[in-house]
Amino acid sequence: MSFGEMLEMVDILKKADYEGKYGPYPNSNVRKAKIMAKVVKSLHRHFRVRRSKDQLRKRWSDLKLREHEQYKKIRRVLQKREKRLGGHPSSEETRDSPPLEEGEIPPTQEVQEEEEDVVEIVTTTGDRDVVDPDPFTSESAQILIREIMGCNLQLENLQKNINDVIQKNKNIIDVLGRV
Numbered sequence: 001m002s003f004g005e006m007l008e009m010v011d012i013l014k015k016a017d018y019e020g021k022y023g024p025y026p027n028s029n030v031r032k033a034k035i036m037a038k039v040v041k042s043l044h045r046h047f048r049v050r051r052s053k054d055q056l057r058k059r060w061s062d063l064k065l066r067e068h069e070q071y072k073k074i075r076r077v078l079q080k081r082e083k084r085l086g087g088h089p090s091s092e093e094t095r096d097s098p099p100l101e102e103g104e105i106p107p108t109q110e111v112q113e114e115e116e117d118v119v120e121i122v123t124t125t126g127d128r129d130v131v132d133p134d135p136f137t138s139e140s141a142q143i144l145i146r147e148i149m150g151c152n153l154q155l156e157n158l159q160k161n162i163n164d165v166i167q168k169n170k171n172i173i174d175v176l177g178r179v
Contacts, residue, residue, distance in 0.1 A: 001059055002139065003074075005047050009056060010063070010074045011081075012039050018060075049139070 001009075016035045017023075025031050036053045044050050051059075063071045 001051070002047070005043055005049065005051075006059070006063065006070070007074055007077055008042055008046060009039050009060065010071075011078055012042060013060060014078070 013019075013035065016038070018032060018035050020028055020031075033053070036056055039056055040051060040053060043056075063074070
């Protein structure tokens with residue numbers, strides 16, 4: 001997940017009081033699900049990536065609990081942005097499209113509103129990675145490469161376990177042959 005995506009996610013979650021610090025809320029789980037859906041839509045709209053709610057919840061948890069320095073950087077950037085904007089609404093409400101790269105032509109409204117095909121990779125642990133195949137970015141490639149590396153590691157472990165079981169069977173057969 002890029003720094004910009006994390007920035008957008010934290011901005012929305014903080015402004016919507018995702019943690020529920022500012023009051024008891026009825027149906028807090030429903031409320032949190034709606035906020036996370038807003039994050040999913042915003043990330044897709046601004047960064048053209050699709051992330052599952054579970055993936056975003058885990059990333060939020062990791063930021064708060066394990067990645068203190070990264071979380072501090074994000075909070076500092078958000079504070080600077082808020083000072084610069086003078087307390088105006090969040091970037092999610094004021095920004096229409098993602099920032100353009102130098103020389104990039106802004107897409108037309110119809111292109112922005114088109115629904116895109118996505119590839120969703122679901123692992124055996126239930127993790128979900130969503131890759132937008134068009135345009136295929138380096139981030140999409142990195143997601144797929146990580147997935148391939150994880151699969152290769154699992155295959156190596158399975159092969160080792162199979163070889164261990166085969167050897168154990170041979171040992172048992174040898175022992176039985178001596179009896």
